[in-house]
Amino acid sequence: MRYLVAGGLLVAIALAGLLSPYASSQPDGLERVATDHGIAEREREHALSRSPVADYAVRGVEDDRMATGLAGVLGVVLTFGVGVLLFGALKALRPRTEDG
Amino acid sequence: MHIPDGFIGAGASIGAGVVSAGGVAVALRQAARTLSERLAPLAGLVAAFVFAVQMLNFPVAAGTSGHLIGGVLAAVLVGPWAAVLCLTVVLGVQALFADGGLTALGLNVLNMGLLTALPGYGLFFVLRSALGNGRTAVVAAAGVAATLSVVIAAAAFVAEYAIGGAGEVDIATVLKAMVAVHTLIGIGEGVITALTVGAVLSVRPDLVYGAPAAARPALEIRTAT
Numbered sequence: 001m002r003y004l005v006a007g008g009l010l011v012a013i014a015l016a017g018l019l020s021p022y023a024s025s026q027p028d029g030l031e032r033v034a035t036d037h038g039i040a041e042r043e044r045e046h047a048l049s050r051s052p053v054a055d056y057a058v059r060g061v062e063d064d065r066m067a068t069g070l071a072g073v074l075g076v077v078l079t080f081g082v083g084v085l086l087f088g089a090l091k092a093l094r095p096r097t098e099d100g
Numbered sequence: 101m102h103i104p105d106g107f108i109g110a111g112a113s114i115g116a117g118v119v120s121a122g123g124v125a126v127a128l129r130q131a132a133r134t135l136s137e138r139l140a141p142l143a144g145l146v147a148a149f150v151f152a153v154q155m156l157n158f159p160v161a162a163g164t165s166g167h168l169i170g171g172v173l174a175a176v177l178v179g180p181w182a183a184v185l186c187l188t189v190v191l192g193v194q195a196l197f198a199d200g201g202l203t204a205l206g207l208n209v210l211n212m213g214l215l216t217a218l219p220g221y222g223l224f225f226v227l228r229s230a231l232g233n234g235r236t237a238v239v240a241a242a243g244v245a246a247t248l249s250v251v252i253a254a255a256a257f258v259a260e261y262a263i264g265g266a267g268e269v270d271i272a273t274v275l276k277a278m279v280a281v282h283t284l285i286g287i288g289e290g291v292i293t294a295l296t297v298g299a300v301l302s303v304r305p306d307l308v309y310g311a312p313a314a315a316r317p318a319l320e321i322r323t324a325t
Contacts, residue, residue, distance in 0.1 A: 079147050
């Protein structure tokens with residue numbers, strides 16, 4: 001299990017760090033439909049649009065692909081950390097009568 | 101599929117936020133019961149994997165892309181309630197990257213978390229049973245359920261737009277456009293989900309929540325040391 005998690009995490013880091021800079025930058029399905037039908041005009045600026053990692057690009061990194069890859073790795077590590085903490089904390093909600 | 105701020109009005113956004121908060125609260129209790137403590141790192145990995153693959157937009161039509169949502173993938177791997185929590189963590193982290201509006205977080209947790217993982221897992225379960233519960237059945241059912249879950253999420257957006265949109269756009273037109281493009285994106289979702297479930301099944305079938313007992317090795321009884 002430890003090896004599976006370590007291996008899986010490496011795969012996720014590689015996908016986010018190395019492959020994501022080459023992902024399609026076209027609008028996604030929802031953005032496309034919203035643009036085509038005039039819904040997108042309602043969009044307001046994101047409250048965190050000045051975040052140092054806004055739009056999956058680490059600010060200050062010159063190379064676009066590097067900026068995206070770094071943001072991806074940061075996101076994967078952060079998501080894993082928050083996830084492990086959350087799922088570990090579920091113990092507190094577990095009924096005490098449970099065996100095993 | 102992430103709804104930005106402003107698309108849906110405040111009332112519908114708050115309503116979705118309340119529904120999502122309730123759903124996440126139920127998910128916390130249910131996941132605490134169904135997910136053994138030992139599997140916490142695995143569930144964290146599923147969330148991290150979903151985050152990574154959501155970055156990988158693939159082209160689906162001229163000038164349009166799509167990416168995995170991962171609700172059914174997570175549900176088959178760690179169970180539907182833990183999957184809701186995985187997607188909630190992913191969407192929360194993505195907000196830091198300015199992806200998906202903060203005021204739309206409830207809408208996005210509802211559409212991409214609750215409404216993919218829960219009905220998607222139900223569909224998966226029915227399909228898996230109908231296909232005979234073998235390993236191939238698990239992979240095929242996961243793929244098909246994943247495809248359908250994207251269409252469900254797309255339809256949910258249209259319902260929310262009908263309630264909380266400006267109303268100047270014909271709902272039937274938006275529904276047609278959303279379902280059409282998300283059927284294509286859903287095919288990508290199905291392929292990625294089937295491949296990933298198949299890969300985990302071939303390495304550690306015992307860790308696949310959605311695999312029936314027959315497809316998993318027998319549990320061994322160990323004495324405490």
